[in-house]
Amino acid sequence: MFSFAGALWKALHRSDNPAPEPSAPDKCPSLLQLAHQTFPWLSIQITNIANEKTKPKLGELGSHLCSRLERDVNFTRLLVELESILSDRRGLDKLRRKNDDHFPRLRALADTLENAEVDAAKRQQDVEKALRARLKKIKYSIVFTAFAELSKIVEEDDDVLDVISSQPSRLGKDDFVGYEKYATAVQKALTKYSSCSCSPSDQEKGEAGDSNHWARLRLKPLYRVNEQNQIPFDMVFSASPNPTRTRQFEWQPVHILVSAAESSRRVQFEQKSAVVKTRDQPSSSNTDIGGYESIDNLCTLLSSRCDSLLCLKVAKDRLLVLREVTQLVSSHTVQHDASPGLPLGQVLDRFGMRYGMRPVLAYILAKAVWYYYDSDWMSMGMTNDSVYFMGETQEDDVTYFCKPYLSLPPDGKRQVEYRHVTGMLHRYPRVLALGIMLVEIATGRHLATEGHPDHWDAKTVNNKLLRLQEQVNSDEFHEDCRFPRYKDAVRKCLDPLLFQNAAFNPQKPTENLSRRRQILYDGVVDPLRQLVEGTGWDNELEDMEKTALVPKPRAQPPSTNSVRAGASEMPNPKSSSHVDEWLDNLAALALTVRRKKGRGGGTPVKIAILDTGYDQSTPTFESPRSSYRIKGWKDFVSGSPTPVDADGHGTHLLTLMLRLECPAHIYVGRVTESSKTMMSAESSIAEAIRVAATEWDVDFVSLSFGFSRHVPAIHEAITHAISHKKGAITFFAAANNDGSNSGEMFPANLSDHVIPVRATNIEGGLKARYNPPLSSDGVVFGTLGVDVVSDWPGMDVGKQMSGCSVATPVAVTIAAVLLEYAASKPLQFTDEDLRLMRTRRGVYEIFKEIGIDAGNRRYYVAPFDFMRLGDDVIIGRLKSALGRHPESKA
Secondary structure, eight states: OOOHHHHHHHHHTOTTSOOOOOOOGGGSOOHHHHHHHHHHHHHHHHHHHHHHTTOHHHHHHHHHHHHHHHHOTTTHHHHHHHHHHHSOGGGHHHHHHHGGGOOHHHHHHHHHHHOOSHHHHHHHHHHHHHHHHHHTTSOHHHHHHHHHHHHOOSGGGGGGGGGGTTSOOOOOTTOBTTHHHHHHHHHHHHHHTOOOOOOGGGSOSOSTTTTSEEEEEEOOSOOOOOTTSEEEEEEEEEEEESTTTTTOOOEEEEEEEEEOOGGGOOBOSTTOOSOOOOTTSOOTTOOOOTTEEEOSOHHHHHHTOOSSOEEEEEETTEEEEEOSOOHHHHTOOOOBOSSOOEEHHHHHHHEEOOTTHHHHHHHHHHHHHHHTTTSHHHHTOOSTTTEEEOOEEETTEEEOBSOEEEEEOTTOOOOOSOOOOTTOSOOOHHHHHHHHHHHHHHHTOOOOOOSOGGGOOHHHHHHHHHHHHHHHTTTOSOGGGOSHHHHHHHHHHTOTTTTGGGOOBTTBTTTTHHHHHHHHIIIIIHHHHHHHHHHTGGGGHHHHHTSBOEEOOOOOOSSOOOTTOOGGGOOOHHHHHHHHHHHHHHHHHHHHHHHHHOTTOSSOOEEEEEESOOOTTSGGGGSHHHHHTEEEEEETTTOOSSOOOSSSHHHHHHHHHHHTTOSSEEEEEEOOSSGGGGGGOHHHHHHHHHHHHHTSOOSEEEEOOOBSSOOHHHHHHHHHHHHHTTTOOEEEEEOOSSGGGSOOOBTTTOTTTEEEEEEEOTTOOBOGGGOOOOOSSSOEEEEEOSSEEEEETTEEEEEEEOSHHHHHHHHHHHHHHHHHHHHTOTTTSOHHHHHHHHSHHHHHHHHHHHSEEEETTEEEOOOTTGGGSOHHHHHHHHHHHHHTSTTOOO
C-alpha cells in the first residue's frame, strides 16, 4: 500500500528530478514564505482527489491545510509534520532536531512550483502526475490522522478566529469594486422601460402584477468587468406577463451591459488591476451608440420570442438593444425549461450537492445580499422562496445546475430593513433571512417557513431564531459546512446584536447604512470568502456551475411496508447510505458523460425496459425531466394507453434507471401484471421484444425476469431481433435469485445472445443467493443489486430491494454510459466502433476490460476507477476491447 510520504518522495526523487541539497540558512526563504509556496498546491491536490473519490474527510484535510496560513500562529508545527510525511520515516528523529533549517522536501517542491523556466513547468507537471497517481491509492485515514495530531483539525479551533478579525477585509479575487452602484443603474433603467404594452387580450384584469413580465437576476460567484470595461448582468424574463395565468413559461435570456466609469474601475487580484483601457475603447462620456438602437419598452422585445440571447446596454438611463449578431449571441446555447423553475427550498429537498458546492452557494448568496443590501433588488427580499434555479434543457432532458437566480416580484413592494416590534429579538429581517438560507444549505433541508421574516410576529421570529441557533451547535451540518468560518458566518447572521454599533434610525434610515454593510461583510461575507479561497474551491467555480445537481435518494423509513415482504426485500439500514453513495456516483458520472456529448452529439442511446409497467404517481415523476426521458410506452397485457403498474416491480426498476441519470431514451413495455402471471406472459414478452427491435429501434433491452424452462417463442423473438438489428442490440437478463440450487434462468442462459447479470454488494462481493452456477464457458458479470432503494407505488420514500433483477438496469446503465462516452469522441470512435459497442460480444469484451476479477470467472462491473484514468487511457482500453470482437477490422 502506498503512503502519502512515499508518493511525493518518489515524485521528487525521480532520476531526472533530483531533490536539491538544503539551502544555507541565510539563503532560505522564511518559514511563512515556504508555507505560502507549498501549502496551497498540496491543498489543491488533496482536495481534488477528495472530490474525485468523494472522501469528505480528505477534503476537510485539504481545506484546513490551506486555511492554516491565516489561522495558526504556530504553523511551524504543521511544516514539521508535512516535512516528516514527505520524507523517509527513518530520518524523522533527525529531522525534528534540525528545526528551522531543514525542510528539504518542501523546499524541493517550492522550487519546482515557483521556478518559471520551461523545464521547471514540465517538472511540476511530472510531480503532479506522479503525486496524483499515488494519492488515489493511499489510505486516507493514515494521512488525515498524521495531520490531525499536530494541526488539530477539529471544530474546537473556533477561538483562533478572533486573530483574523482585525485584518482588513477585501473582496474576492477578480471582484469589481463598486458593483452595487451599477446594479442600481440597471434596476432604474429596467423600471423605466418595464411598462407592459401587450394587447388587452394578453392582459386580462386580475391580481396586481398581471401586467408585468417576470424577471430573474443571475447571482454570480464573481462580479467583474469584461475586456471592454463593461459590467455584465445576466437575467431571464418571462416572454408573457404573469405566466401563471396561461402556464406558458417561456423564458427570454437577456445580457445587460453597463460601462464602468474610469474613476470607479478597480479589480483586486494581488494588488494588480486586471482591466486595462485600450485606445479604441469609448469613454463613458461618449454618446455614440453604434451597434445599438433605442427601444420604446422592454415588453416588445420580450414578446417577440426570438429564442436567442438579447443583448442590452444601459447608457445614461437609456436602454439600448444590440442590432448585430455577435460571438456572444451566436455562441449562447442555454435553453431554459418551460417551467417556473425550482425555489431554493425545493432544490435542497430534492437534490444533493458535491463536496464544496454548499459553501460556494452560501458565499454566492451572502455576497449578493451584501452587494444589493440597500438597492431595490435586495429590498424586495431574498429567501428560500425567492432564490430560484432554472432548469436547462439538453435534448429532451431537463437538468438543474448550481446557478441561483433572484426572483423579482412584479408588484415591486419593498421589504423593510428594520422592524421595531416589542419583544422581537432579531429585528433585521434581511440578515435573518440570509441566516436561514445558510442553515438550510448546510443541513440540506428546507425549513418550513412562510413568507419573508419581515412578515413574522415576534413569537415566530424568536422561536425560529432559537431553533436555528441550536442547529448551528449541533452535528446536522454537512461535512463541507462544518468549518469554523462557515459556522461563524451563520452565527453572525443570527446575532440580534450584529448591528448594535451601527443601529438603525427610523427617522434617518440611511444613517450608519455604510457601517452596517461593512459589518455584514466583515462578519458574514468575508469568512465565507476566506473559506472558499482557502480551500481552493474558488478555482473550481466554473466546473461547479457545469456540474448537474443529482436527485437525492429517498431513504427507507424505520418501519417497512409489508407489501411483497420477502427475504430479498428486507431493508439493511447499515448499508443504505453507502449504496446511495455508489448510486449517486454513477449518476454523477452519467451526467458528466452526457454533458460532454452535448446537443447534436449523434444518435441517442435507446433502451427498452420490459416488466410490469410503471406508476406515474411516484415521487420521481414529480420532476418533469423524468417523463421527458421516457420516449415510448406500450401495454402488451391490457392495451392501456397510459402508463400503469398494478404490481410495483417495473416502477422500481424504471425509477432506478432514472435515478442513475441513464443517458438514453427509454421505452417501457408492460409484459405482465405481476410475477404471479409471468408464466402466462410468454406471447406478450415475445411481442414486446419484436416491437423494441423493429419499431423502437433500441440498443439495449432490460429483462429483469426469468423462467425455469426454455421458452421457444421468446428465444425466437430474441434471435429475430438480433438478426433485424444486424447484431447491434444487446439483451441483459437477471441470472437467478436462488443461488446454487439452480442454474441461470431463461433467457439469461442464452449465452450467445444475452448478458446474464448477477447482483453484488457495494464492494463487489457476489452474494451466494444471486450468484448461480455458470451455464457456459467464458466469464459472467455482476454489479450492485443489494439493498437498493427506488420508487414503489403508494410509498413516499421508496422501497429497498435486492436481487439480480435490481442489478440488471444498473448494468444496462453502465453500458449506456460507456457507449455515450464513445459517441462523444467522434474523432476516436468510428460508427463501426459504436455499432460493435451495441452488440452482445462488444458489451461482453468491454465489461471484461473494465471489470474487476472476483475469481471463478466472475467479474464485478463498476466504472468509477476506469473512468478516472484519463481520456487517452480510457479510449485506448475501449479500443483494445473492441479489437477482440470477431467482427473488428482493427
